[in-house]
Amino acid sequence: MTKGIFGTPAHPQILVVDDDPDTLMLISMQLKRDGFEAQAVYSAEQALDYISVAGLPDLAVVDVNLPGMDGLTLSRCMRQMSASLPIILLSAMDEEDIVVDSLEQFAQDFMRKPFYPRELTVRVRQQLARPMLSTEGRLFVDDRLTIDFSEMELLVDGRVEGITPTETKILRLLLENPGKTVGLQELLDEIWGHEGAGESALRINIYRLRLKIEADPGDPRYVVTRRGSGYAFEGYPSPG
Numbered sequence: 001m002t003k004g005i006f007g008t009p010a011h012p013q014i015l016v017v018d019d020d021p022d023t024l025m026l027i028s029m030q031l032k033r034d035g036f037e038a039q040a041v042y043s044a045e046q047a048l049d050y051i052s053v054a055g056l057p058d059l060a061v062v063d064v065n066l067p068g069m070d071g072l073t074l075s076r077c078m079r080q081m082s083a084s085l086p087i088i089l090l091s092a093m094d095e096e097d098i099v100v101d102s103l104e105q106f107a108q109d110f111m112r113k114p115f116y117p118r119e120l121t122v123r124v125r126q127q128l129a130r131p132m133l134s135t136e137g138r139l140f141v142d143d144r145l146t147i148d149f150s151e152m153e154l155l156v157d158g159r160v161e162g163i164t165p166t167e168t169k170i171l172r173l174l175l176e177n178p179g180k181t182v183g184l185q186e187l188l189d190e191i192w193g194h195e196g197a198g199e200s201a202l203r204i205n206i207y208r209l210r211l212k213i214e215a216d217p218g219d220p221r222y223v224v225t226r227r228g229s230g231y232a233f234e235g236y237p238s239p240g
Contacts, residue, residue: 012058012128016040017047017074018090019066023113027061030117036124044069048077056082059124064091064098072102079106079165084150086127088120100192100201104166109193123193139175145213145222147171154212161212166191166205174223174233183230206231 014036018024024040031038039057041047044066051057060078064071075087089102092113099110109123139147146155152168154161163171169191173182187202210217224234 013037013039013054014124015047015050015057015060017042017044017061017066017071018063019043020063023063023090026117027120030121031124034118034121036121043067044071044074044077047074051078051081056085059086059088059127061088061090061120061124064089064093064102072098075102075106088123088127090115103192104164104205106165108165108169141222144215147175156213157215163209163212164205167209167212170202170205170209170223170231171233174231178233181226181230181232187230 014031016024016027016031016038018027018040019042021042024042028038028040039050039054041050045068047060047062056078060075062071062075066074071089071091075089078085078087086108087106088109088111089107090111090113091098103110108127111120111123139149141147144157147153148155149168149172152163152165154163170187173187173190184199184202188199191202206223207217210220210223213222214220222233224232226232
């Protein structure tokens with residue numbers, strides 16, 4: 001991060017975007033109390049101004065319902081700037097489709113308002129502590145499959161396929177334990193957390209991922225089902 005009119009942020013720098021002054025103050029105070037550097041802004045436009053001067057933060061907390069540019073649009077903008085920036089969405093809405101779509105496309109976590117500020121800082125720590133698998137380059141699996149986590153792309157049989165944040169999370173979790181079963185509940189908890197979707201959403205994402213990486217999605221070679229227990233990644237990739 002570079003020095004600018006917003007000051008010199010200390011690591012880790014958390015950008016908090018919420019148009020409610022009380023919520024913004026509460027989150028910022030709790031983050032600072034727990035050892036984070038919080039940059040608070042009231043709108044998406046202010047957030048983009050901040051980023052243009054100081055660069056991307058280490059993590060962003062974004063309210064969905066912002067005046068002007070909404071939080072979902074802001075999050076998509078930040079995702080285009082960085083494939084690895086952790087984004088936690090906040091919303092008072094109870095709309096499952098918005099939650100699931102956001103987590104699949106560009107967000108790492110979601111919290112429904114009202115929430116406990118200390119719970120948010122726990123979620124922030126969890127996201128910042130996540131092991132980053134091969135973020136500096138590609139992960140060579142075999143002659144037909146290479147995974148680029150930093151760009152959220154696959155090279156499959158010579159063609160490039162994009163993968164969503166949710167598909168990226170699934171691959172990371174499975175590749176951290178190659179050949180071993182990762183349980184259904186662990187996958188659900190790690191991918192969607194307490195606000196998560198059910199097993200049907202997981203199965204849909206596994207299916208979409210198989211369509212991208214498997215020569216025969218009906219008889220998967222990489223992401224295999226362990227009946228009644230979970231999924232596993234068969235293969236032993238090495239950093240490329």
